[in-house]
Amino acid sequence: MAEDKVNYASVVFKSNHQQRSEVKKEETVYDEVKVQNRATEQTPVTNASAEFLPDKKSNSRCRHYQQLACCLGMLCIILVLGIIAVGVYHVTSIHEIDETEMNQLKENQTTLNAVNRNLTKLNNKLSSDNEDLKRNQTKLTLQMNNLTQVVTVLEKNVTNLTAENWNLRGKNEELEAEKKNLTNQIQDMTTSWNELNVSRAQWSIDAYCPKNKINNNRTCNVCQAGWLPFQSDCYAINNAELPDRKTWEGARENCTGKISDLAVVNNETEKNFVSGNSWWNSGNSAYWIGLRVEGGNWKWVDGRNLTNSSWITQAPTDGQCAISVKNEFKSVNCSEKNQWICKKKALTL
Template identity: 40%
Template structure:
């Protein structure tokens, strides 16, 4: 009786033990599988991070190179601007205060050589009197020529200045039909000077026509001396700049 029960009782124990082994094995396999998956994901993530880091490092180096190049360009431009400023200053000094004598002493004048001093001694005028028509300029071209000389087309601000400009036009006009561009133009039906101010006192010979928007000074016996002309016509011109106080 004891022997039979013992034999019969051992079979269930062995069966439970086998199930436990299988369950344990499956658990271990699951752990290993999860660990493998996690390791694989981490490896892929690390690879991606390294790749991204490499890209960012490369981009950072490229940006640093571009920054250095821009800094060199800025320094070059700054140096060139300084040199141009010094050159311009020297050119202006030579124009107004040329060296004279063996000692190369400088004597300053209100106007550059070839320019006329106004009666008020506040402005200098350059009258372009070339007789060759091919050297004449449109209103825009004349203004650009003046600006290259650090001047602009003349702005007439008073009766005295108008008389002076009219005399200039008469003195330098070997033919009465010659005109000289002045710094007056009509924009949006309003006549304005090149300095941006509106026309307040005019000296028109005739009422300006609607299709002629630039003003020219002409030889005329009366105080008036302006004519409205087509801006594309080519004439002589008069530049004006501030006189140097000496």
């Protein structure tokens, strides 16, 4: 009896999934279904009916196996087609999703590029502003240094001014004390001046209106005692002894002390009066008058120039002063010592 052996092979389905950005492929590996019929060596059967029965059973099994194999094959084909359909759908969906994401990514990239450009512009602006700030900071630093120096100078000036203020306060106190002293001195001088004025008034009365020793009556004169009246003036002829004679400056100081000055001659009549009184007992008498050389010119003590050059024949020389001698004027050195004539206004009665 022939014996059939059926070998079954397993079917393995393998699918490889790649990344979403690539098209996914699925592979299906089929193994061959092999049916091996190994017939054992038939022993010779002598009986024909015996040979027929095993062949009939064997054919029935073969058909049965063939039908089963066909079913399995159809099932495999269906499964393969389903798998292919699912893969195609999956790939299509992934492709659509990839296109959508790609568009979105492109839009995002465009937006990011715009944002990047804006950020670049902003960065450039910030860099420019930063450079400006650095320059401004440098300027401010220089200004701050200058201001610091100015403040230092001002502080020194304030210190100096404060010290000067204290010094001025001290000086002010000293000045206040001096002012007080001067005020007191002025008051004293005012009192003395008033007393002096009274004394001088009394002196003037006594000088110009002396009392008569017999009846004590006063008789007033245009000139005080010892002065000669001439025209509207009074003249004092100082007939000093030789040891008491003075230089031109000394004689003028003496006249000033008598509220007068050295005699100034205005006309020929007055010249004759002065010259006529310019002698004493000695024939060599000489009297200082108010005429001397100033700036190369003969000038009177009242500031007028000598207009009549015939009154003195000597040329004007610095250091020379005029003296009056009998009937004429002469030029001598101002340092000589002579007598002198004073002149002042007479009173009007």
